[in-house]
Amino acid sequence: MKKFWILLVFVSILFSCSDNGISNKNPNIPSYAVNLSIDMNLPSYSNLKFVSNGVIVPNYGAKGIIIFNTGSGYNAFDAACPNQPIxxxxxxxxxxxxxxxxxxKSEYSLFTGLGGKEYPLKQYRVEVSGTVIHVYN
Structure with a gap:
């Protein structure tokens, strides 16, 4: 009986773990490897130092990467329309x-990625080190 409870606790812990809530299950946007670093000290990206500003970095992901300053961190989304064929x-x-x-002409929040349609924006992971933003999956 003790083995059963240990197994039950282990399985519960296993299923309660998450990778940060990012779900990219969208049949319209293929999964491309993304590994992008930008420096906010460069003129093209200096607007990212300020809240509610975003930039599009072309040639990454399916249609480019949108990076957005939320005020409490940064979000990165694919610039492909999530509810349309690629x-x-x-x-x-x-x-x-x-x-x-x-x-x-559907609009999607750059704070949440939501837009009131079936699929939200495809999100990528973001790490910030000083003035460098690293976007990856």
Missing amino acids: TACTAMTINGINAVCSCD
Whole structure:
């Protein structure tokens, strides 16, 4: 009986662990390896030092990577429209605190990645060291 309880506790712990809540199960956006580092001291990325600013870094992920300063950290999302086939749209654009899909003009929050449609924005992991932002999956 004691072995049963130990096994039960172990299985419970195993299933309660998470990788930080990022879920990228989206059939519209392929999984590409992303390993990107940018320095906010460079003029192209200096706006990221300020809250509610974002930039799009092309040529990474499916359609580029959107990096956004939330004020309590940084978010990174793929610039591909999450609810459209990958070949149907150009990269999303930034409109204030939202990303806008070029096909259907749907807007997605850069704070949460949510947009009121079936799939949210595809999110990547972010680490910050000084002025360098590292985006990866």
